[in-house]
Amino acid sequence: MLNTVSKLGLQDFFHKVARAPQSALVLDYDGTLSHFRLNRTEAFPYSGVTPLLQEIMATGRTRVVLITGRRADELIPLLAISPHPEIWGIHGLERLHNDGLHEIEPIDQRTLDALSAADDWIDNLKLQHLAEHKPGSLAVHWRDLPEDAARDVRGRVLLGWLSIADRACLNIEEFDGGVEMRMAIRNKGDAMQTILAEMDVAAPVAYLGDDQSDEDAFRVLDGRGLCVLVRPQWRETAANLWLRPPAQLLAFLRTWLEACLQKPSGSVRESWTTDRDAGLRHEQGKHA
Ligand SMILES: [Mg+2]
Structure with a gap:
């Protein structure tokens, strides 16, 4: 199975983002928003990702959160978003709030x-x-x-x-x-659980990730939000939508931004269906 979210289902999701006073866009970093690099300090986001995230945050309608396996503060110079978004590091072991408050689980x-x-x-x-x-x-x-x-x-x-x-x-x-x-005490699913508990139950939520550790977050969000595998090649996953980076990822973020910019009664333009190179794939049962 490739995508279990239909085109209509996805359109409905973005309509909810457009209507809801608050939504959450939760993102893994390496491999999801950036290429992998031998030198990890050079793994900058794909071109276009930073301004889109910045604009989405600036609408004040979407809580943007990063959950990474890295230390949280490593992402600040890479993302280059000021003020930085909320970042959960070390698979949820630490949490860096966007006001700079830092929390970390004690290590025995x-x-x-x-x-x-x-x-x-x-x-x-x-x-x-x-x-x-x-x-x-x-x-x-x-x-x-x-x-x-x-x-x-x-x-x-x-x-x-x-x-x-x-x-x-x-x-x-x-x-x-x-x-x-x-340490086995926290994973990305636990971080996702906390984020969900802090959101209104009706708030649209999506999680985007590429690796095995992201599956914990997909499983927590399953049935409650949109789970998106971002990866050049498809693999078995609990996610219900697959995007190939960077083109389809950028189209997704552009559509999210457009939804946030809509007035509550407006309609969401489907930029992913009009962008020739950035179409979301809906080929049920067809693997790449
Ligand atoms: Mg990753």
Whole structure:
């Protein structure tokens, strides 16, 4: 199955965005709003994303929220939106409010000891150049390695990590191009749950993401909002709509902005159906 949201269903969703006093647009960052980059500090959003998000925020009618696996403050210079939107970092372990207030879950000693042991393992493998250290989490990235080398790195990392994680009750989660050991107490679905609880029950909500960790948020939002897989290739997912970045993503954001700019009784122009290169796909049952 490709898209379970019909064209009419999507049109209805944007009509709700146009009518509702408040809505929420919740977004993953890497792979969703940006290309992946070997140097993570250079993973800027696709051209056009930042001004669209800024304009959507400026309407005052949509709460824009980022939920990322990175540390929250890493996204501020990349997004270049001032004031920055609300950002949940480390898969929901930390929350950076748009007024600058920062909250983070406390990290217990057993977790710290396990992450230290996992880091020693990476040291011994001489793979520190692939590591990403975050509070309550350690990730290894092999996206830019050749396939054989990536498989080798994965095998050697997991050989040591599995028992360390098991002893400390930490999660090991694979993502596109890497693996991460982290505290099991929060995931993107928990962050989504909190965001929903803070919204009016009738408020339209969408979540856009590309990776396995985004599936937790899709499952929480399922039946309540729009779940959008943003990815060049389709894969099995709990999302009900698939967009190919960047063209279809930009069309989606443009349509969202137009909805926010509508008067409550106005109609929403369907820019995605008029943009030749940015059409949403509705080919039921047809994979790319
Ligand atoms: Mg991602």
